[in-house]
Amino acid sequence: MTDAAPPAPFVHDLFVIGGGVNGTGIARDASGRGLTVALAEMGDLAQATSSASTKLFHGGLRYLEFFEIGLVKKALVERETLLEAMPHISWPMRFVLPYSPDMRFEGDTPTSRLLGWTMPWMKGRRPGWLVRFGLLLYDTLGGRKYLPGTATLRLAGTPEGAPLQDRFAKAWEYSDCWVEDARLVALNARDAAERGARIMVRARVTAAERAGDHWRVTVEHESGAQEEILARGLINAGGPWVETVLRGALRRNTSEGVRLVRGSHIVTRRLFDHDKAYFFQGEDGRIIFAIPYEGDFTLIGTTDKDHGDDPSRPAVCTDEEADYLCRFASGYLKRPVTRADVVWTYSGVRPLYDDGAKSATAATRDYVLSLDAGPATDGGAGSEPPLLSVFGGKITTYRKLAEQALARLRPFYPAMTGDWTAGVALPGGDFEVQGGYDRLVGELKAAHPFLEDAHTRRLVRAYGTDAARICEGAVRPEDLGRRFMPLLTEAEVRWLMRHEFARTAEDVVWRRTKLGLRMDEGQIAALERWMQGAMAMAAE
Helix, strand or coil, X not given: CCCCCCCCCCEECEEEEXXXXXXXXXXXXXXXXXXXXXXXXXXXXXXXXXXXXXXXXXXXXXXXXXXXXXXXXXXXXXXXXXXXXXXXXXXXXXXXXXXXXXXXXXXXXXXXXXXXXXXXXXXXXXXXXXXXXXXXXXXHHCCCCCCCCCEEEEXXXXXXXXXXXXXXXXXXXXXXXXXXXXXXXXXXXXXXXXXXXXXXXXXXXXXXXEECCEEEEXXXXXXXXXXXXXXXXXXXXXXXXXXXXXXXXXXXXXXXXXXXXXXXXXXXXXXXCCCCEEEEECCCCCEEXXXXXXCCEEEEECCCEECCCCCCCCCCCCHHHHHHHHHHHHCCECCCCCHHHEEEEEEEEEEEECXXXXXXXXXXXXXXXXXXXXXXXXXXXXXXXXEEEEEECXXXXXXXXXXXXXXXHHHHCCXXXXXXXXXXXXXXXXXXXXXXXXXHHHHHHHHCCXXXXXXXXXXXXXXXXXXXXXXXXXCCHHHHCCEEECCEEHHHHHHHHHHCCCCCXXXXXXHHCCHHHHCCHHHHXXXXXXXXXXXXXXXX
């Protein structure tokens, strides 16, 4: 009797390197098309760039000045598509752009050169008509269903004008959208997993090589254990590490690369008493936002600084950048912003495609998808298992990037189904954009009257329709388990561990939530001890 042959190893359709917004967005889209997907992230989901944005779904008003019309239009069209899919973690926001005739502009852009701002007689002036024209273009490029258009504001005696210096008598108000960036990533990963994807966090890809008609990928897990995974295609969505992955784990020479640009933000105590944001223009040609943040705070950012060529170098807001942001905002506000007002800073490295721009500010925010699959065969696909590398991108266009990435790979997966993500809600987002949030808050409060109003609103804002599942069966506060701080209970933490891949207190308080702004070191340490104990018990 002959021994039976061992079963053939399982081969995934697609392996994705990187657990940021692009990697998880691609994994979700591919899983929904019927592909078998594995994703490895060397840290926590959204641990780097994707949790360090300015938290906006926006077209990029200032990119019009660099003639990036196509990028702006693509992003504007996406705003409301994304808003419909995630009304719990994204919502409309109005932006106030103050204007004064004495404002000066010393920056050098294609528009400034075209209009003669470099000429002595016009140097430094950004005319009001040009700002208004840009806003008109912004209103019309992408179409609007939920977002109101631009309006002119007379600031005297208004809540919007109260924090501003008296020299600002006029402003324009336009629309964009807020988004909880790290939660966006976690929800894409969760949805991918629910559609069959294998999501591995704290799992580093140490090597990948072609072996016949597939890739052999070596993954090192946090425990030190190594695993070999086979896949018919490989996507390098390593963000700032995309070039490092190409040259290191993949051992490939490439002429393509990223320009690492650091964007830093400061968070202060609340600087104004309304729910609109400000768009401030600087004399150096840059812009910053001042945005209501987490109820009691104001978020100010961002900077644009070249970060060098080492993505592992920590991204921190330097003293110089913090002083710059304070000084910038103080040029508009009656009460100067000082370092004493700052309660937290954060910084991220944007992996912009290296297009040779002179400055970090001018570098393109669009993305480039680079396919390596050997010479094309008669069927249109390459002769080797494909490698697709993702360079650049911005959070607003992550869904379109995923669609286009899979379009590039279609010749290798002829049975793959078509585009599907537009209009399909992320987990918890299956409710109406207009009025749905308030309705859910009322329903959750009615079902669990012991919840404080602030707690109820925070749960719905973070989890949408899933807030009811987190609180299911609770008739008194004790039913939600241990309380780590007034707004964070054991029930929520267990949900994050089971459904959103949280492993540490940092994952919970700085990425899945921003409750770290309201917790002291002792509370965070106690949460960490509890989580590690809970995971140890689960592993027994």
